Amino acid sequence: MHSSAVLLxxxxxxxxxxGLLGRFAARFQFSPIPLYLLAGLAFGEGGLLPLGASEEFVAIGAEIGVILxxxxxxxxxxxxxxxxxxxxxxxxxxxxxxxxALPGAAAALLLGWGPVAAVVLAGVTWISSSGVIAKVLGDLGRVGNRETPVILSVLVLEDLAMAVYLPIVTALVAGVGLAAGSVTLAVALGAAGLVLFVALRYGRILSRFVSSDDPEKLLLVVLGLTILVAGVAQQLQVSAAVGAFLVGIALSGEVAEGAHTLLSPLRDLFAxxxxxxxxxHTDPASIPPVLVPALALAVVTAATKIATGYWAARRAGISVKxxxxxxxxxVARGEFSIVIAGLAVTAGIEPSLGPLATxxxxxxxxxGPLTARYTEPLAGRWARLREARRPPAEEPAPEARTETPVGD
Known part of the structure; x- marks a missing residue:
């Protein structure tokens, strides 16, 4: 009874x-993710007030958070x-x-962490934060801008790649051999292909089966189906997150909209x-030794993300601004970088990987929100300064005039 009370x-x-941290972040219009991470550091191993009784319960909630x-x-x-x-x-x-992805892999190898950590850190630096970026676009009033579909297309491709990447990472951190890893990847690709086929051909039938006018029944069916599929996927060593992602793709129409509305508060809570x-699970004392590599990697990959977006928008015919x-x-990284790093931390791949990712x-x-707001104005100002410093072009010399002699 006593332990139950302590847990509660x-x-x-x-x-x-x-909740209080989220309200504080909303008041100053920035993402609450860094505050949540700092809260975990404060109450974890080596923190100000380590938790005891609730850690196992929090671990289950965290797994549900990734699934949602x-x-x-x-x-x-x-x-x-x-x-x-x-x-x-x-x-x-x-x-x-x-x-x-390559800067992350190169950094891991330069730090002497080995090939498995290199694959993990490549994912950490590769995937942008869809949640943070969507919020920033809304806050800046850019949802209707011409470049927004390009941003979303890059995010969609990253999300699709996760369906292939996560099973690879799961197999690597589990230490399975090449044959078993190949089987895991084949199962993941086969499952993704099957779900896409079913969603394209029979998506309406599946959505009608799940659909319900009662919000309670819809919530229970969608949540139960998702956790069941995620569990089966994890049992097959494909990744629970991939299973949940595929369930979301398979649902469409009013069912997807209704499920999105019902599950959003639960997603925010468990995330x-x-x-x-x-x-x-990150000791605050382990962060200072990796702070310089983390800062260098952040600067490099912020620049490479800006270059990625510039190239993708130019290809789509978007203006320079x-x-x-x-x-x-x-530029912003967030939930998926932590999900990927979490796989390696749980498996004990490299002790410094978790602190560096954090x-x-x-x-x-x-x-990320600062670069979203100020990259274009700063680039414009830099272009104007370069134009002002450019020496004026010399005017061409006037052509010599030849007078035509007047005849008699």
Whole structure:
């Protein structure tokens, strides 16, 4: 009874604290993610007031948070949207991967962490934060801008890539061999292909089966189906997050809209718990030694994300100002970087990987809204300064006039 009371007190304090932090962040119009991570650092190993009784309960809540994050992401897209985006914008996805994943992999190898940590850190630096970026675009009133579809297409391609990348990381951190890893990847690709096929051909039938006029029944069916599929996916070592993402893609129409409305508060609650849980497992004393590499990596990958957005927008025929706005908007990293790093931290791959990922996300989740707002004005000012410093072109010498002699 005593331990149960302590659990309720600790967990209630966590939820209350997260609510107050969220209100503080909303008041000053920035993402609450860094505050949630800092809260986890404060109450985790080596923090100010380590938790005890509620840690296991928080771990379960964190796992549900990852599942709901990916489910809600899948609900944002239909299968036809994903296929059309893949066909139209795959070159932008390849540029995005090359410019942003390779710096993370190179940093891990330079730090001597080995190939598995390199694959994990590549994902941490590659994937932008859809949640933070969507909020920033709304706050800046840019949802209707011409460059916004380009931003969304890059995010969609990253989300699609997660369905392939997460099973690879899951297999690597689990230490399975090449044969078992190949089977895991084949199962993941087969499941993704099957879900896309079913969603394209029979999506309406599936949505009608799940649909209900009663919000309570709709919530229970969608949530139960998602957690069930996520559990089966994890049992197959594919990744629970991928299973949840595929469920979201398979649902469409009014069902997807209704589920999105009902599940949004739950997503926000458990996602906040997930960020706290990640911070709980990071010792604050381990962050200062990796702060310089994290800052250097943040600066490099902020620049490569801006270059990615600029290239993708130019390819789509967007004006120069819109290209800079596209690049600046893509800088923020957040939930997916922490999800990827969390896989490695849980498996004990590299002790310094979690602290570096935490510091990296803290830097870019704060820097991202600033680059979204100020990259285009700063680029314009820089262009004007260069134009002003350019020496004026010499005027061509007037042509010599030849007078025609007047005849008699």
């Amino acid at each position: 007190i600790e967990f209630g304090s966590i939820i209350l604290g997260l 994050l990916l489910l809600m992401l899948g609900l944002e897209y239909t299968a036809s949207d994903l296929v059309s985006n893949l066909k139209a914008h795959y070159p932008s996805g390849l540029v995005d991967f090359t410019l942003n 906040a718990v997930f960020f706290v849980f990640f911070g709980l 819109g290209r800079w706005r596209t690049g600046g908007a893509l 510091a990296y996300v803290l830097i870019l989740v704060v820097l």
